[in-house]
Amino acid sequence: MPPLKRTLDIAAAIAGLIVLAPVCLVVALLVALTSRGPVLFRQERVGRYEQTFICNKFRTMKQGTAQRGTHEISASALTAVGSVLRALKLDELPQLWNVLVGEMSLVGPRPCLPNQKKLITERRARDVFIATPGITGLAQVEGIDMSRPERLAEVDQTYIRTRSMGMDLTLILRTLFRK
Secondary structure, three states: OOHHHHHHHHHHHHHHHHHOHHHHHHHHHHHHHHOOOOOEEEEEEEOHHHOEEEEEEEOOEOOOOOOOOHHHOOHHHEOHHHHHHHHOOHHHOOHHHHHHOOOOEEEOOOOEOOOOHHHHHHHHHOOHHHOOOEEEOHHHHOOOOOOOHHHHHHHHHHHHHHOOHHHHHHHHHHHHOOO
16 A cells, blocks of 8 residues: 555544544444444455455444345345444444554455455456455445446456545545435
8 A cells, every 4th residue: 555545544544533433432322222232343354465354333234144245135134223324324434443453445445255256256356455445435436336246346446547645535525425
């Protein structure tokens, strides 16, 4: 990862964790008070150079939901609070910790699950795993999810070939202000 991008990731993660701490506290309380199970959802994901790491999110699904890609899980598995958290992207806030420790970046290809073999194969063929995965990315703002592995890997590859600080800022703004 370029040094400037990493420096900005660290600064943004620290600032985000400090400024958004009250929001995280409220979200944690809402999750704890409205459904059984842990507040945080911790899941193994595939990151840079195909190294796995534990990705953190606020839990949005009912306890016992299968560990699969979101596109493979019924909407009925979402908790009432989880639907709101996902719509507002608040479930992603704990990933700022993953950014701070260097497992993720603010922008990059979204990390996949180790059992998403087709996507891993497509990303491997396009050298996508040279990039640090991101909280958001080009594919996400373009509405391409993991149900289309070949297309997703192509868009991830496009991001890697054309990425810049300006592009990252644009993708962050598009994520924050998406309709």
